[in-house]
Amino acid sequence: MAVTALGSTEVVRPSVRRRRLEDERWLALVLLMPTAILLGLFIAYPFFEGVMLSLSSARVGDPGEFVWFKNFVKLWHDSIFWTAVWNTFWYTAVTTVFKLGLGLWLALLLNRHFRGKAIVRAFVLLPFIIPTVLSTFAWKWMFDPTFSVINWSLFKLGLISARINWLGDADLAMTSIMIVNIWRGVPFFAISLLAGLQTISPELNEAAAIDGARPWNRFWYVTWPLLLPVTMVVMLFSVIQTFADFQLVYVMTGGGPANATHLFATYAYQIGIVSGLLSEGAAVSLAMFPFLFVIVVAQLLYIRRVEVR
C-alpha cells in the first residue's frame, strides 16, 4: 500500500481489529488465552478445590461439611502417614544419590569416542521412555517370590543358598522399589549430563592437562563446576518426580507389606480412592505440597546462585 498521496498531510489510522493484532499486548493476550483456560480449569481450580476438600468431611457420594483442620489433625496421629512421610524422604534421598552417581558415571563413559556410540546412547535411554507401569511389571516378575530370575542367577553364582523374598519383607521391598527407580532414572541423568558435558569445550580440559592437572583434578576443578548448573536442574526434575512417585509402588507392592512401603501418593490413593474418604485423601496429597514447595524453592535459589557465579 503506497503512501504517496499528494496534497495535505493525512493521518492514517488502521482498523481497530488490525491495530489490536499488531499491538504486542493484545496479541499476547490472544496467544496465551487457550493455555490460561486449560491450566486455570484443570490446575488452579483443582488446587483450590483440593484445599476445600481437605478441610471438609466429604466422602464418595457425600459432600460432607466444613470441618476445618480435622483431617490434618487425624493424619498427625496416624502412624501409617508418618511411615509414608519417612519413606518418601528416604526413597527420594537414596535414589537421587545413586541416580546422580551412576548417571554421571555413564555420562562420562558415553562422552568418549567409540564406534556405535549413537546406537548405545539410543538404547540406554529406553528405560526412560518405555511406560513406567509396563517396565515395572517386568521388574515385579523378576522379583517374583517363587519364579525370580534374580534369585536363580545369584544362586547359580553361588552368592545365596536360600531364596530372597524381595517384595515380601518391608525393608527389602523398599530396596527393590528403589532399584527400579534408579534403573529408570539413570538414563535421564546420563543423557542430560552428557549434553552438559558436550557443551564444555575440550580445550579447557587440555589446558588443565598442560597445566599439570591429573585426570581426577581435571574432573573436580574443571568439568564438575561447569556441569553444576545442568546437574542442578536435572536434580530438580528428578527430585520432584521421585517425591511424588506413585506408579512404582502401586505396581510393585501396592504399599504393602502391611502398609510399610507407602509414599504420599500411594497412601492418598489408598485412602481417597480405594477407601472413598475423599477429604482425607486430599489432605494426604496436599500435605505433600509444603514439602515440595520448600524443596523447589531451595533448589531454584541454589540454581540461581550457581548460574550467577
Added chain:
Amino acid sequence: MIEGALWRRWAFSYLPLILFVVVLLFPFYWMIITTFRPDGELYRPWNAPNNMPFWTTKPTLEHIIYLFEETSFARWMFNTMFIAAISTLISLFCGVLAGYALARLNFPWAGSLGTLIFITYLVPQTLLFIPLAEIIRDFRLGDTPWSLILTYPTFLIPFCTWLMMGYFKAIPKELEECARIDGASRWKAMAYIIIPIAVPGILSSGIIAFTLSWNEFIYALVFLSSPDQKTVAVGVTSELIRGDVFFWGSLMAGALLGSVPVAIVYSFFVEHYVSGLTGSVKG
C-alpha cells in the same frame, strides 16, 4: 582426547559400559522372553534343577492370543493412541502459541507469567488427582477419553511452552522484524517465518509430549472405570491380575506390545527426542 593403554580402556570404559547396557536392557529382554514362553516353562520354581530361564525351546503365541481374544487389548491400544495423539495436538497448539508470546512479545507481566508456567511444569499429577477426579465428575467427563484428553495438557502444555520458549528465543528477532517490514502482519510473520523455522522444536516437543501422555498412569487409573475405556497401562494392571493371580505371560505380552508404539516413535526421532529432553533441562 587423552587416551591410555588398551587394557585400561577395557577396564575403565568398555567393561563398565557393557555392564550398564546389560543391566539397563535386561528387563526388556525378560519381557520378550516371557511373552513367548509356554506357561509350563514359566512357572517352574527358581531353584528347580531343569530350569533354564534365559531361553526357550518351545516359543508360543498363546499369551498374545489370550490378550487379543480374552481381553480388550486392541481397544486399549486404540484408546491410548487416540488420547495421546489428541492431547499432544492440543498441547502443541497451546504451547507453541504461549511459548511464542512469552519468548518474543513485550507485554506487562511477561516474566512473571513465564515463571508461573515453569511452576505449573513442576506440579506433579499426584498432587491434584483427587480434587480433579471430583471436577471430572462434575463436568460429566468421568469414564470418557475426554477426561484424559483435557487433563493431560495440564502437564504437557507447560512442558511444550517451556521447550518452545527456548527454541523461539534462539531465532533472531530481525527475521520477524524483516517479515513485518516486508508486509506481513505480526500474525503472518509468526505463521510464515517463525513457526516454520521452529519446526524441529515443535517435533521434539510433540514426540516427548506423546511419550509422556502414553506413560501417564494415575489419572487414567482414577478417571476411567469400564474395561472398554481403559488405556493399556491401566487395562493390563486391572484385567490381567485377578486377586493375587498374575497372568504373567499375557502381562508381559501386554507390556511388550504396549511399549512398541512408543519405541517406534522414539526410534524414528531419537535425535529430536534427545535434543528436546536436554533442551528442557537447559531451558
Added chain:
Amino acid sequence: MAEVTLHKLNKKFDTTHVVKDVDLQIRDKEFMVFVGPSGCGKTTTLRMIAGLEAITTGEIRIGNTVVNEVPPMDRDIAMVFQNYALYPHMSVASNMAFGLKMRKFEKSEIEQRIKRAAAILGIEQLLHRKPRQLSGGQRQRVALGRAIVRDPAVFLFDEPLSNLDAKLRVQMRVELKKLHERLAVTSVYVTHDQVEAMTLGDRVVVMKDGVVQQVGEPLELYNTPANRFVAGFIGSPAMNFAEVTLAENGGHPVAEAPGLRIALPDALAARARAKVGRKATLGIRPEDIHLAGAADAADHCFEANVEVVEQLGSEILLDTRVGPATVVASVDPMVKVRTHDKLKLALNPARLHLFDAETEAAI
C-alpha cells in the same frame, strides 16, 4: 518516492530517554546517513521510522502521511539488517519473493522483479540456494535484493556492512553507492563508521546521547564541525584537541597553553576577542600539521617530541608530545623521522578550530 520528516521525535524506554527532540527533513531521493557512537539513539530512530518501535512523542511522516500508528507492513519501506535476517528455511528466490507475495503480486510480476534485481546484484546463479549455503558477501547481496524487488518508497539500512570483512566492506560500499545512484530511492542508513558515513551520505546526521549534533553534507561536517564532538568524531585519525586560554598579544588574540602559543587567524579572531581570558578548546586535524619550514610564521609553530612513528606508506603519522598534551601529525612519507626526535611542527592557521570550553560549541 517520498520524503521522510521527523518532527520533535522522542523515545523513552522506561526511564531512559534515548531519542531527544529529533527534527529532520530527509529529502526525496536523498541518501541520509545517521552516524554516532553505540547507544546514541541512531538505531532507535531508524526503528521508529520502520515502525518496529513505538514513538513516545512526536511525529514521523513518510510522504504526506503521518505514519505513527501505521504498522511496518503498511509503510512501504524496505530494510536491510546487520545480520541480513535472511529466512533460513527459504531459498534465495523465495526470500526475495516473500514481500511481494505478502502484497499479493502476480506470480509473473514477482518472477520478473526477482530476475531484474538478481541481475543488478549479480546473484542470478544463487537463486535456488538456501541462505546457509552462501558466503557473507552473497548473503549481503541477497538482503539487498530482497529490499530492491519491493521497489519501496524508502530504504532503511541498519549497519548493513559491519558483519563483512574489511576488504569486502569497501567493495560493498562502492556498490551501495552505485546502486543508490541507479535506483534513486530515499535511503536512511545507520552506521557507527564515520568513513561509511562520509563516503555514502548525501548528507550526514551526527548523533550523541539521543541528540542530533549536526546535520550536513560530509565536507561541511569535516570543515566546519558544529561542536567539539562532531569535530572529534568525523575524520581519521581524529582531530587533536588542546585546552587553551584565550589571551591577547599585542592587540591580536592568541591561544595559550603550556609549551604553546598560537596566533588565531582573522576568521576566528573577531569571535575570540569577545572571550579573551576565558578557557577554550583548540582543535587541529593531523593532516593540517606539517614539519615547520621557512614559510611558516613563528607564532604558528611549536616544539614536539616524537614518541611513536607509524609508517602508513601514503603518509607518516607522528604521535608527539607537546608540553602535557599529545598531538598527532600526518606528515609527508618522504620525511625521515625517528622515535625520540625533537621536531619543530607548524600548523595551517586557516584550518584551526576553536570550541567553547563549557558548551563545546564551535566559536
